[in-house]
Amino acid sequence: MKQLNSDLIGGLIVTGLAVFFHLLRDEFTRLAAMFPDAVIPVVGALGIAILVKAFVKPQYISSEVFRTNHIMVLTVLLGFAWVLSMKRIGFAVSGFFAITFLLLVFSGKFTLRNALRCSALAAMEIGLVYLVFGWLLNVSFPSGILF
Amino acid sequence: MSVLTLKNLLFMSFAVPIGIMAGALPGFTATMAVALMVPFTFTMEPISGLVTIGALYCATIFGGSFSAILLNTPGTPSSIGTTFDGYPMARQGRGEEAIYTATIASGIGGFVGTIILIAFVVPLAKVSLRFGPPEYFWTSIFGLTIIASLSSQSILKGIAGGAMGIMISMIGVAPVGGDVRFNLGLASFQGGVELISVLIGFFCLPEVLRMALTPDTTYSEVGKNENGKSVITVAMRNVFGHMGNTFRSSVIGALVGILPGAGGNIANLIAYNEAKRAAKDPETFGKGNAQGIVATESSNNAVVEGAMVPLLALGIPGSPPAAIIYGALLLQGLTPGPDLFTKGAHITYAFMLSFFVSNIIMVVMGFFAGKAIYKMVLKIPTRVLAPGILMLTIVGSYSIRGNEMDVLVMLVSGIAGFILRELDFNPGPIVLGLILGPIAEKGLVQGLLMGRMVSTTSPWIVFFTRPICIVLIILSLLSAFWPFLKDRFAKRIPVE
Secondary structure (H helix, E strand, O other), X not given: OOXXXXXXXXXXXXXXXXXXXXXXXXXXXXHHHHHHHHHHHHHHHHHXXXXXXXXXXXXXXXXXXXXXXXXXXXXXXHHHHHHHHOOOOOHHHHHHHHHHHHXXXXXXXXXXXXXXXXXXXXXXXXXXXXXXXXXXXXXXXXXXXXX | OOOOOHHHHHHHHHHHHHHHHHHHOXXXXXXHHHHHHHHHHOOOOHHHHHXXXXXXXXXXXXXXHHHHHHHOOOOOHHXXXXXXXXXXXXXXXXHHHHHHHHHHHHHHHHHHHHHHHHHHHHHHHHHHHOOOHHHHHHXXXXXXXXXXXXXXXXXXXHHHHHHHHHHHHOOEEOOOOXXXXXXXXXXXXXXXXXXXXXXXXXXXXXXXXXXXXXXOOEHHHHHOOOOHHHHHHHHHHHHHOOHXXXXXXXXXXXXXXXOOOXXXXXXXXXXXXXXXXXXXXXXXXXXXXXXXXXXXXXXHHHHHHHHHHHHHHHOOOOOHHHHHHHHHHHHOOOOOOXXXXXXXXHHHHHHHHHXXXXXXXXXXHHHHHHHHHHHHHHHOEXXXXXXXXXXHHHHHHXXXXXXXXXXXXXXXXXXXXXXXXXXXXXXXXXXXXXXXXXXXXXXXXHHHHHHHHHOOOOHHHHHHHOHHHHHHXXXXXXXXXXXXXXXXXXXXXXXX
């Protein structure tokens, strides 16, 4: 089985994040710059230390841990689609479609009967959210052009 | 006796289940729950109004343990540590035991916190006033030393994770200076990265993604309760059989709660660390050790009463929920501070004593709610549960500020949390850095400004000369080097 050097990937992520923050470092006032000036180099140094470890005493993980399937990818995509459309279409309608699709994808049965069952369940879940968060806890959701 | 009227008991019995429900919902904080309840208490008599709010506050903090144990999502930031052992317990088929343990530990924590509140309210409030910026800086450093025990598998990655958390906490308006930093030009980030969104993302979304790998299983296949009827007895043994841990964690919670700005989110991690450090089997922590839950849940509920100390004695609200209770006191015609113990003494003491009653109601309801919720979660198949959890994460992170950017942050944090965990980066240190970063920065910068008054050439001297600072430095050193000291002690014993 293929092995991944987790220290190498981890070190690159930590160092990359430090570089990214360093590039975003603007002309801050003295008081606001004091802490970032101390922290960013520390993060960078820690990232380099992990990279050094990746070559001296590496830790390997099975590449299997990064296995993905279409359900995982669709879950993430539907999550983003729901969030990005909630203000335009409306929280309830976008949520209804997102949850219906998610339930369909997770069940793996793309039949009309299952689609109806999933849409009923999605409508119930969205209704429950409106009842608990909207009505009882006073959270207002975006209504968009539909609802 | 003014607490134990039928009316007050009914109000508290009404507030407790609402609080448990609000706490269990990811993204719904104790502050939001208390703020929503205040308008309903306007017209009540002062004692009734205050005991209702107090009961709600306790129950909300406790409610956070439900989602922490069953969904690996801390319902409130005070339950971060509960996920470490609670979720593994649920996965091992000990979810009911975990919930009952959390219930009893929360009740005991609340009891100890109330005793400390009543007995030491005035002297403890005076001590908390002696905490200045240098002391807060060292408190945050002490908190960061926990990283070593949170990341036992790879200390280097743990420290790097903590430092990354601190770096991410710098996004937004600087606590001193007021500059907007690292916000990528986005107005949504001016207020910083929302901690609860990151928490939900880090702890909850990776679980949904893992469920996506095996959608045909049910939660019950991995989480069937195997202890049967004796589960309450086991839970009681977990709490009462380790009174040292329970009591120590409760005291930690109450003391951290007293410090303005510190709260359950820090207390539960410190208590967890101390429980692990004192345990004979520290290697089992994070793998389903009930003592982890006892520590986090007793400490976070003791924080509630601890937070009342500076509020009632000095009129200083040390936490956001305490600030709302401050407003509720004012609305009832009471001015928080020394006057509460003279003119309004009967109301103040009734309010403080009501925490005993609230905790009893909370434990009773916790048993019923725990069993019902656990059984419900067990019956739901993964293919239905996972989309439901995803919906809760999105709704929860949106409801914090009504900001879609918080939801995007949650989703990105979730993906990052999934990848980082696979690379052996524990999410605990990252979250700890995120919480303690602003406290450390404020303490450091304000402390240095203070130091300039003492010495313009060596302003840092102020961090090493104040008595409480020296105590905190010693504690931090002991905490940081404890794993090495422990190894050394352990090596000596067989020789002798």
